[in-house]
Amino acid sequence: MTTTTRTALPALPEARTSRTNRTRSGDGVTFARVVVAEWAKFTSLRSTTWTLVATVVAMVGVSVLAAWGTTIDAVDAGTGPMNLAQFLGAGYQLGQLSVAVLGVLTITGEYSTGMIRSTFAAVPRRVPVLGAKALVLAGVVALTSLVSLALSYLATMPFHDALGARLDLGDPETLRLTLGVPLYLVAISLLAFGVGVLVRHSAGALTAVIALLLVVENVLMLIPLRVIELISPFLPSTAGRRLLFDQETLTAVDAATSGAHLTPWQGYGVLLAWVAGLLVLGAWLLRRRDA
Amino acid sequence: MIEVQGLTKRYGPKTAVDGMSFTVHPGRVTGFLGPNGAGKSTTMRMIVGLDHPSAGTATVNGRRYAEHHAPLHEVGALLDAKAVHTGRSARNHLRAMAATHGIGRSRVDEVIDMTGLAPVADKRVGGFSLGMGQRLGIAAALLGDPQVLILDEPVNGLDPEGVLWVRTLARHLASQGRTVFLSSHLMSEMALTADHLIVVGRGKVLADAPVADVVAGATGKVVRVRSPRATELEDLLRRAGAGVVTTEPGLLEVTGRSRSQVGDAAADAGLPLHELTEVGGSLEDAYLQLTAEELEYQSSALDQTTGAFAPTTEGALR
Ligand SMILES: Nc1ncnc2c1ncn2[C@@H]1O[C@H](COP(=O)(O)OP(=O)(O)OP(=O)(O)O)[C@@H](O)[C@H]1O
Numbered sequence: 001m002t003t004t005t006r007t008a009l010p011a012l013p014e015a016r017t018s019r020t021n022r023t024r025s026g027d028g029v030t031f032a033r034v035v036v037a038e039w040a041k042f043t044s045l046r047s048t049t050w051t052l053v054a055t056v057v058a059m060v061g062v063s064v065l066a067a068w069g070t071t072i073d074a075v076d077a078g079t080g081p082m083n084l085a086q087f088l089g090a091g092y093q094l095g096q097l098s099v100a101v102l103g104v105l106t107i108t109g110e111y112s113t114g115m116i117r118s119t120f121a122a123v124p125r126r127v128p129v130l131g132a133k134a135l136v137l138a139g140v141v142a143l144t145s146l147v148s149l150a151l152s153y154l155a156t157m158p159f160h161d162a163l164g165a166r167l168d169l170g171d172p173e174t175l176r177l178t179l180g181v182p183l184y185l186v187a188i189s190l191l192a193f194g195v196g197v198l199v200r201h202s203a204g205a206l207t208a209v210i211a212l213l214l215v216v217e218n219v220l221m222l223i224p225l226r227v228i229e230l231i232s233p234f235l236p237s238t239a240g241r242r243l244l245f246d247q248e249t250l251t252a253v254d255a256a257t258s259g260a261h262l263t264p265w266q267g268y269g270v271l272l273a274w275v276a277g278l279l280v281l282g283a284w285l286l287r288r289r290d291a
Numbered sequence: 292m293i294e295v296q297g298l299t300k301r302y303g304p305k306t307a308v309d310g311m312s313f314t315v316h317p318g319r320v321t322g323f324l325g326p327n328g329a330g331k332s333t334t335m336r337m338i339v340g341l342d343h344p345s346a347g348t349a350t351v352n353g354r355r356y357a358e359h360h361a362p363l364h365e366v367g368a369l370l371d372a373k374a375v376h377t378g379r380s381a382r383n384h385l386r387a388m389a390a391t392h393g394i395g396r397s398r399v400d401e402v403i404d405m406t407g408l409a410p411v412a413d414k415r416v417g418g419f420s421l422g423m424g425q426r427l428g429i430a431a432a433l434l435g436d437p438q439v440l441i442l443d444e445p446v447n448g449l450d451p452e453g454v455l456w457v458r459t460l461a462r463h464l465a466s467q468g469r470t471v472f473l474s475s476h477l478m479s480e481m482a483l484t485a486d487h488l489i490v491v492g493r494g495k496v497l498a499d500a501p502v503a504d505v506v507a508g509a510t511g512k513v514v515r516v517r518s519p520r521a522t523e524l525e526d527l528l529r530r531a532g533a534g535v536v537t538t539e540p541g542l543l544e545v546t547g548r549s550r551s552q553v554g555d556a557a558a559d560a561g562l563p564l565h566e567l568t569e570v571g572g573s574l575e576d577a578y579l580q581l582t583a584e585e586l587e588y589q590s591s592a593l594d595q596t597t598g599a600f601a602p603t604t605e606g607a608l609r
């Protein structure tokens with residue numbers, strides 16, 4: 001046998017016959033196609049799958065811990081029936097970190113690997129890429145949060161009786177607390193995505209977002225300067241988080257802070273405004289900057 | 292067809308591309324040749340709209356790249372190797388690229404076969420060798436079956452078989468009437484692959500002509516003559532208006548006269564000759580001469596590139 005391990009020279013491309021076919025209007029870049037492409041990219045990375053799994057595990061885990069811990073306390077303290085929604089969404093603090101990482105990496109992963117040049121060569125108008133990525137991210141994060149809620153419900157079932165807790169989605173506050181989880185997490189992932197678009201470097205953007213979510217806003221709240229007290233309620237996660245607080249918590253928070261007291265939906269609106277602002281700025285820079 | 296007009300790119304105080312103008316025509320392979328840092332990659336990035344020019348314009352088939360409705364069907368570009376997410380497989384990368392234009396999976400499989408990627412197509416790109424990454428880049432460029440191909444150093448990192456394949460591919464694509472524009476700082480490669488050359492240095496076009504003309508135009512022919520009576524011969528040739536340089540005793544380098552003219556003149560004067568050769572005229576000479584003053588990174592980088600490959604001979608030039 002004299003066959004070598006080398007493959008023969010690959011075939012040369014044939015000139016395709018019907019060039020005119022392919023220049024029809026139906027054949028170019030459309031937003032729907034860019035969304036399909038971004039979906040294909042999203043689902044073909046192992047790291048995204050793992051981040052999503054981690055999100056679900058963390059959120060369900062925190063729910064179970066919260067429910068279990070409260071069962072013990074509740075027995076001791078003998079408190080009355082509770083709103084189950086609070087337990088189901090208890091993991092949002094941890095969940096927001098992993099969806100923020102996902103949001104940042106969705107874009108900075110392309111810059112760090114050089115993929116962005118392939119992406120923009122295929123879609124030179126660029127802004128559709130931003131829209132498609134945001135859409136895919138929002139959809140995936142919403143779905144992941146809903147799955148987390150459902151699994152949390154199932155996982156905490158053993159404690160439902162002991163807590164005397166129920167989930168009455170007909171109750172406006174319960175509905176807000178429940179839907180608030182996917183809504184809040186989607187907004188946070190988009191906020192992180194927006195920061196990623198501006199910063200372009202994974203480490204820088206991650207640091208900025210995590211510092212914003214965990215440190216900056218909390219530290220600012222401690223500084224007794226009038227200016228900061230006025231601004232503080234309008235910071236993205238301080239405002240947006242109000243969607244996840246029940247009336248009792250809101251009252252307690254408001255008692256402890258001066259400055260504006262936003263309603264939960266106003267707070268969420270402020271968060272969305274931040275997201276919109278970042279994405280508009282991002283889109284503008286995206287078009288102007290070299291890839 | 293690629294048209295570049297007064298294209299300029301500044302990065303802060305540094306001018307990477309300095310008012311370049313040229314046209315790349317269909318049906319032939321055009322080489323874009325220049326030393327490291329000459330601005331080749333930057334120019335190519337501007338042509339495909341990735342970098343914004345500081346001044347000037349670049350159009351492909353009459354329009355700016357970004358204005359094309361289906362850019363991948365117009366232009367296939369291999370820019371830096373591995374403009375690919377390292378966590379994705381080659382096949383998934385190509386499918387995602389194809390999806391933006393509604394290009395089907397069968398075409399993805401086709402370009403995978405064409406570029407010899409099949410054995411590694413489902414492996415993560417992060418583990419690819421330089422050559423495999425290069426093949427993936429070429430596969431992506433061919434995806435939309437474009438009329439214009441822009442390949443930045445396509446043979447970089449390829450094994451000899453791969454180099455031969457790229458050369459054959461480039462010539463084949465040009466023979467189909469496509470526009471093929473490929474950059475290199477390897478003169479030997481250009482001599483074998485290109486029909487036409489655009490030589491650049493420090494962001495400026497130094498030459499834009501068929502390969503043979505670049506060689507002839509830049510060097511001129513030098514006739515080397517060895518004679519025991521070199522001094523007399525030198526006087527004779529100088530009086531006749533030829534340029535003469537003595538490099539060592541008994542050895543003359545004559546310009547402005549052909550080999551036969553020098554030989555005849557010596558015979559008429561009864562001067563014996565021990566050697567009569569025509570030298571120079573290689574693409575390397577032409578290139579070095581053209582870029583001598585324009586070198587971005589003096590000597591070491593260029594010495595390496597010129598030393599690293601098989602010598603180019605006149606025979607290699609068409
Ligand atoms: N993004 C950038 N920011 C700053 N300077 C840059 C940038 N890109 C390129 N340059 C500079 O512009 C000049 C031209 O670079 P370019 O990569 O276009 O050269 P080249 O001809 O492709 O070189 P090579 O043969 O090494 O690939 C270089 O001096 C380079 O340092």
Ligand SMILES: [Mg+2]
Binds near residue numbers: 331332333443
């Ligand atoms: Mg280069």
